[in-house]
Amino acid sequence: MNLTISGHHLDLTPAIREYVQNKLTRIKRHFDHVIDISVILSVDKLTEKEKRQKAEINVHIKGKDLHAESIAHDLYAAIDMLIDKLDRQVIKHKDRVQNHHSMAKRLPEEPLAAAAS
Template identity: 75%
Template sequence: MNLTISGHHLDVTPAIREYVQNKLERIKRHFDHVIDIAVILTVDNLTEKEKRQKAEINLRVSGKTMYVESLSQDLYAAIDTLIDKLDRQVMKHKAKLQDHSHAAIKRLPDTYEEASASAT
């Protein structure tokens, strides 16, 4: 798994890098087939002179790319909400993969009962 953390208008300190890596452990724990992760942290200066911290992530798994972004006044809060959103998407994707492989088995008993009922 490749992890890229970059900052726009922001220097990525070792503390921020370690914080993001620790938060991404939760994603790896739930789904370990991750190919590539790209995290972009930005600081936007708005006209109201309110600094907005933005965190966005592109996560590639086999067959799908997930994109999530989060805005907040605090960079750490933006990273927290970003990881929460991404975790929900990863869990949903994992559930779809698991449900898809068992869909044929769920239908098998219904067709067997219908075939035996029509035969008698």
């Protein structure tokens, strides 16, 4: 799995990198077919005093690409919201894949039962 963490208008500290990596273990726990993860952290200045922290993630998994983004006044809060959104997407994708496989196993049996009647 390739992990890329980049910052726009922001210096990435080792603490931020470690925080993101620790949070991503939650995603790996649900789904281990992750090919590539790209995290982009940025700071947008709205005014001189007000800054907006933005976190984006692109995850390339087998068969699908997932994207999530979140905005907050604190970078760590934006990362937390981002991981929550991505976690919901991964669980939803995992359920769809599992349901698809279970439906494929059931379909061949139904025509056989109808033909026997």
